[in-house]
Amino acid sequence: MSNTRQHDASSAWRAPVLIVVLIALFVLEGTTRNAMFSGSWNTSLAILNMGLISAVMALGVNMQWGYAGLFNAGVVGFVAIGGLAPVLISTGPVAGAWGAGGPRLLLALAVGLGAIALAAVLWRRLMRPLNGVAVLVVIIAGFVIYRALFDVAVTGIEANNSAAAGNIGGLGLPVLLSWPVGALFAAGAAWCIGKVALGLRSDYLAIATLGIGEIIVAVLRNEEWLARGVKNVTGIPRPVPYEIDLQRDAGFVAKAADFGLDPATASGIWVKLCYAGLFTLVLVALLVLAQLALNSPWGRMMRAIRDNETAAEAMGKNVTRRHLQIFVIGSAVIGLGGAMMITMDGLMSPNSYNPLRYTFVIWVMVIVGGSGNNLGSILGAILIWFIWIKAEVWGPEFMGFVTSFMSDGALKSHLIGSAPHMRFVAMGLVLLLVLRFSPRGLLPEK
Amino acid sequence: MTQPYLSATHMRGGYGKADILNDCTITVDRGQIAVIVGPNGAGKSTAMKAVFGMLNLREGTVLLNGEDITRLTPQERVHKGMGFVPQTHNIFPTMTVEENLEMGAFTRGEDFSDTLAQVYDLFPAVAMKRRQRAGELSGGQRQQVAVGRALMTKPSLLMLDEPTAGVSPIVMDELFDRIIEIARTGISILMVEQNARQALEIADIGYVLVQGANRFTDSGKALMADPEVRRTFLGG
Amino acid sequence: MDILNALVAILNFVVIPAAAYGAQLALGALGVTLIYGILRFSNFAHGDTMAFGAAACIIVFWGLQALGISLHPLPTALLALPVAIAVTALLMIATDRVVYRYYRAKRVDPIIMVMASVGVMFVMNGLTRIIIGVDEIRFDDGARFVINVADFRAWTGLSEGLALRQSQVVTLVVTALACWALFWFLNRTRSGKAMRAYSDNEDLALLSGIDPDRIVRMTWIIAAALATTAGVLYGLDKSFKAFNYFQILLPIFAAAIVGGLGNPVGAVAGGFIVAFSEVAITYPWRKVAGYLFPGWQPEGLLQLLSTEYKFAVSFVILIVVLLFRPTGLFRGKSV
Secondary structure: OHHHHHHHHHHHOHHHHHHHHHHHHHHHHHHOEOOOOEOOHHHHHHHHHHHHHHHHHHHHHHHHHHHOOOOOOOHHHHHHHHHHHHHHHHOOEOOOHHHHHHHHHHHHHHHHHHHHHHHHHHHHHOOOOHHHHHHHHHHHHHHHHHHHHHHHHHHHHHHOOOOOOOOOEOOOOOHHHHHHHHHHHHHHHHHHHHHHHOOOOHHHHHHHHHHHHHHHHHHHHHOHHHHOHHHOEEOOOOOOOOHHHHHHOHHHHHHHHHOOOOHHHHHHHHHHHHHHHHHHHHHHHHHHHHHHHHHOHHHHHHHHHHHOHHHHHHOOOOHHHHHHHHHHHHHHHHHHHHHHHHHHHOEEOHHHOOHHHHHHHHHHHHHHHOOOOHHHHHHHHHHHHHHHHHHHHHHHHHHHHHHHHOOOOHHHHHHHHHHHHHHHHHHHHHHHHHHHHOOOOOOOOO | OOOOOEEEEEEEEOOOOOOOEEEEEEEEOOOOEEEEEOOOOOOHHHHHHHHHOOOOEEEEEEEEOOEEOOOOOHHHHHHOOEEEEOOOOOOOOOOEHHHHHHHHOOOOOOOOHHHHHHHHHHOHHHHHOOOOEHHHOOHHHHHHHHHHHHHOOOOOEEEEEOOOOOOOHHHHHHHHHHHHHHHHOOOEEEEEOOOHHHHHHHOOEEEEEEOOEEEEEEOHHHHHHOHHHHHHHOOO | OHHHHHHHHHHHHHHHHHHHHHHHHHHHHHHHHHHHHHHOOOOOOHHHHHHHHHHHHHHHHHHHHHOOOOOOOOOOHHHHHHHHHHHHHHHHHHHHHHHHHHHHHHOOOHHHHHHHHHHHHHHHHHHHHHHHOOOOEOOOOOOOEEEOHHHHHHHHOOOOOOOEEHHHHHHHHHHHHHHHHHHHHHHHOHHHHHHHHHHHOHHHHHHOOOOHHHHHHHHHHHHHHHHHHHHHHHHHHHOEOOOHHHHOHHHHHHHHHHHOOOOHHHHHHHHHHHHHHHHHHHOOOHHHHHHHOOOOOOOOOOOOOOHHHHHHHHHHHHHHHHHHOOOOOOOOOOO
16 A cells, blocks of 8 residues: 555655646746747747647546546547637628528528438337338438528528628627537537447547548538638637737836837737636636546546446446546537637638647647546646647757758758658657556546 | 376466465376366366466466476467367357368468368268358357367367357257267366266266365266265255 | 430449549558457558558659659559558558557557557658658559540540549559458468457467467558558559548548458448448539430539538448447447
């Protein structure tokens, strides 16, 4: 038993040390200007803010993986669908869009969903082989009606002011409201996929989520009526002041001068600090909730299921249902992160949803931070995000150093040119090394 | 006195911290049929696994033909002449019967067609289905394929873990007849059996284990005749 | 005549492209299914293995080109393929040594192996990018067409044209050869049977004296050969772009699961099922309908789903199989 106590003692100072290291990194980034750091507080805070958002996403992934051992390979999809919420909730309505096909569109979606629901009911109620035929008929008929309604509606909406809008538009509600809505969107998608893939082999969930991730991103990219597709939605409202307004505000400029900052820099820093405060608030709230949940009877049961599924099942626990629960909750948190990200960017650009960046880097964060440990995921996320961003700068520096002995030539320029890709190798190596030599991560689960 | 072909003496060990075997001794002579019987949880299968090296022994030695094999892995024991038929998962279900038997002879570089012919002679029902997938056969025939696979290694000691579990009485009698035939060719047989009565009938030597220790050891007939064995283990 | 035109249109726009694509998926799915059968995990790095193999092939191809060696009219890449396979196989075996072997010895949960394969995927992805960059590369120096549209029209007098590209023929021929060789190996050779035995029942295979390290090594070599071949054929057909190989992972998994994970025949069938569904569902049938029902002028393109959603087709197939027959059509390993 003494071993465990020693272990606890060693892990007690791990979190504070990690926090100090992180603070040091961000301060260095903000103050020191050299080959490694930019010396700009704006850059430092920008990295921190995205790090905080990544931490929210990592928290969601940690619930799925750390609490329940579920491998979600479609994080990017849940991030993307959460990001849809700010567009649909907070942007202003598009004039004429609703009239051009709104009701018809809703009807089409209702028909589509209705057909699937009806098919599901028929499949259960009718006898074999009648049910197969009935389901097929309902699905085909439903699809034809859906397409007939849907295509006309979409053509109408997309034709409406297609240069500046061409989408259905938003509700014009406060943008903060869109965050929980984003979580709901992601939860809905997660429920659908979890219903199908949970209860089967663990790899099947990974493959199915890989698919849903790609499909959600494809939908965002191609359905212009929804969020303008690859034409991007810009000007999503902010919950914090705009830099331009601050720079015009005489009071703010005077305050900035007191700190010895020019208005442009100061406004950037202030806006980012506002975001950082907001994100930290959300993150702390989530962390507290997650810790409470983890230490509640529910959380203990979750971990019991993870550690021995067979035994839990034998004790009468419905493992698949519990897994569905945690999968939906985790995805909701990821979706919340997605909505926060779009809010901060003020821009919805579906082409930026790269699975390597949004699925697998988040995974590295969780594994490095310590699967099963919420605080670990958060700190791991911020650390990995910092490294991920800086590696883009460090990679070429490093390559330049390595190749400095080489004579100029095709090989040297090729190596220097390919240096930014080094970070993929680095991420992979970090993941493999942690998985192998320290599978419990920087902050091990208690 | 000559050494028995297999002599596993004073075995003590288990899977976790608690010992399942407590000073258990099993010996089999050449061409003999030895049967281990006993109540549930007596460590019958464990004793056989210990003989085969699937379990680390804390005490005791296993000698095969006078050679100490206590520290060898199961695979190495196969090379030394032990054949083992597990109770379940004892065939390659998606492979044909013939391929199953071929895999038994995998380590034998030489021509094994005569051994194959012997196995088919022994199990004509299996010979008829040599091109069929083993997983599609009936329970009794699968068991025959499993025994056949083990015979393909040309073992001098064949170990069977409950070979008649889950097969009908007719198939069981048939299988026991085959086992007697195998023993007549000079192969020693060590068998764990749930159907104690029938197994002891064909046994040259029977071991009754209780809580991982030898309780009674005698010829099969003598055990069947012993009133205490009958009362406690054979149901009167 | 119109019926013939309709048939030619179907052949030209659906059957030929789907067959070539199906062959590429089949080779990919074979690799995934073999690794699953022997090593018992879904290899997320398989798409990037294909990309790496294709990149290695392109580099050898450039070397051959520089030496003035050409296989014209066949694509010279075929000559480079064996070298690329050898390089990829070495990388796979090395990867197994430093990554997977440890987890295999510890007998971890398969999902940990999947996670490790994600790490490998990252590394291979980065390696490929470093070696060859992210740009689109064409390396098909063979003849373009076996049958071209104008010739076909002249021969047959039909108004509908038919083109058969050489890369498509090469794909089908090479796939047929690769499948023949693989099935011959698995069903006829001692080593192949040992591999199947190991996949069927690991413990019994060990008891039969089959050497697990050798089986694992063979599996990686074969998987590397299949992945490289698939990657090169896909690149010849559609040009090489590193990111495309990540995206092809989903249809490959779908194909392997449809056929039943662990079942090689199923993987081949699954590849063609996925490819034909994908192409048929995203093809605009308006032209064919025009030939068959001359009086009917449909309003839309008669396209069930736009091509951007072709991955949705694999996904739906995947979902349907998971819902109704999780072991796949050809019964693979247990769920």
